[in-house]
Amino acid sequence: MGMTMTQKILAHSAGAGAVEPGQFIMSDLDLVLGNDITTPVAIEEFKKIGKADVFHTQKVAIVPDHFTPNKDIRAAEQCRAIRDFVHQMDIENYFEVGEMGIEHALIPEKGLVVAGDVVIGADSHTCTYGALGAFATGVGSTDMAAGMAMGKAWFKVPEAIKFVLTGKKQKWVSGKDIILHIIGMIGVDGALYKSMEYTGQGLSDLSMDERFTIANMAIEAGAKNGIFEVDEKTITYMEQHSTKKYDIFKADDDAEYSEVYEIDLESIRPTVAFPHLPDNTRTIDEIGDIPIDQVVIGSCTNGRLEDLQIAANILKGKTIKKGVRTIIIPATQKIYLEALREGLIEIFIEAGAVVSTPTCGPCLGGHMGILAKGERAISTTNRNFVGRMGHKESEVYLASPAVAASSAITGRISSPEEVL
Amino acid sequence: MLKGRAHKYGDNVDTDVIIPARYLTTIDWDELASHCMVDIDVDFTNRVRPGDVMVAGWNFGCGSSREHAPIAIKASGISCVIAKSFARIFYRNAINIGLPIIECTEAVDDIECGDMVSVDMEKGIIINLTEGREYHAMGFPPFMQEIINSDGLIGYIKDNRK
DSSP states (O other): OBOOHHHHHHHHHTTOSOOOTTOEEEEEOSEEEEETTTHHHHHHHHHHHTOSSOSOTTSEEEEOOSSTTTOSHHHHHHHHHHHHHHHHHTOSEEOOTTTOBOHHHHHHHTTOOOTTOEEEESSGGGGGGGGGTOEEEEOOHHHHHHHHHHSEEEEEOOOEEEEEEESOOOTTOOHHHHHHHHHHHHOTTTTTTOEEEEESGGGGGOOHHHHHHHHHGGGGGTOSEEEEOOOHHHHHHHHHHOOSOOOOOOOOTTBOOSEEEEEEGGGOOOEEEOTTOTTOEEEGGGOOOOBOSEEEEOHHHHOSHHHHHHHHHHHTTOOOOTTOEEEEOOSBHHHHHHHHHTTHHHHHHHHTOEEOOSOOGGGGTSSSSOBOTTOEEEESSSOOOTTTTBSTTOEEEEOOHHHHHHHHHHSBOOOHHHHO | OEEEEEEEOOSOOBHHHHSOGGGOSOOOHHHHHTTTTTTTOTTHHHHOOTTOEEEEOTTBTBSOOOTHHHHHHHHTTOOEEEESOBOHHHHHHHHHHTOOEEEOHHHHHHOOTTOEEEEETTTTEEEETTTTEEEEOOOOOHHHHHHHHTTSHHHHHHHHHO
């Protein structure tokens, strides 16, 4: 029986010729990742194992990004515990405020993941790196601790759903709309325990930033990982960012999939997920009148340079509706600097937005834009659960940077077609 | 044998409501437990008694990878979570920290809030003692049973390094 992309990578990492769905394997890890919320728990578990060192000082990456710059004393104490651990273990890939970014934007930018890698991260959006043709999946702190100690993790080999993309996107449609459309179609557990594999001629219409966005939200459909077939764009990205050797795994022609969906990109409209689940989607044409109090453009889903460029295109020369707090968060220092050089930051500030240093901040209701009771935000982030961005009676609507920026101008959820 | 009263919830209970991010500046188990379920069931922490079971629908524990979620549930005294299905990271995390979890659609449909329930994890037998009904679920696959037998993943690693 043929294997999917994910199955091939897992077989390789387990030193097995072939694997089948449902099989338990032990894989060698190319990278183990943690953040400032999950790493403190992992450190405690690591201590219990009683091992003096991490398995590899270059294959562990720790990025304090959720509550940083430290939002309060307790967050500061957690970060200090991480810093002490990092120094004690000589972990090379630790990124302090000043050089850090939101982990899932930073790690590919730093070239720490390439095609064929097996990555676990104690953060659910670790699946982002599937955009590079790697197997990357979110785990908890104990798995992170075990990974740091042994350089290995156990997996149950997943089945896969294949998404064959065709055609070209309409203007103002981006990767975010595609993934929201897909999650709306299959549901928040539509890919539970499975891989989401993306292939087809339509890939050529997707930038790397868009692929990161799409792979990033695989978890929002319950998936174990999302993964893209490697093409010229992937290779160019890896060669620009990494010196690591990459391995390209293609699915076999006779690979078996639990489902196959053909997605005509041309048919997708700007899409918004209503509270309180990412699969509660509507196209921009079915929205109605929804006034908003806050706009957030950023996060591991949509805080990359292209996202900021799209938002700036819409906000250029415009004024944000009075009373709408618009918070823009470049995902890494590098993205921030490039946005500055391109004049995007000036456009944002002149329009009436604030621009923040990289942080996950408001996405998870941490800091930098918490909602009060009854308030409503449109956000380019990834989750709209009850209480996600603040009070349990606040609301989050998920959308693309284009829709979020347009909504900032009108003060209600709006299409770019309406404001330009 | 695990035994206690049922606390019942719906589908897609996410880790943000199990333990909201605003409480994640600690790794203290008891403190995490004191905020468990607060955004969807403000009275849970007052009602829950040691041994109680949590019962829920599809995709329990979806969302964030925070291990603080199964930790908060376990530390609040819950002895077992019965759901129609579990989100995969939650499933791993629960096993890794030694929180028993079991999938059984029939039991979830039948058990009401407050029912007395017993669970035999090894045999996969759930009994609604209030209604006198028995349901059969799948036990853990052998690979996971080994981890459970070692009291979680860290114990498993220690056992295998000896």
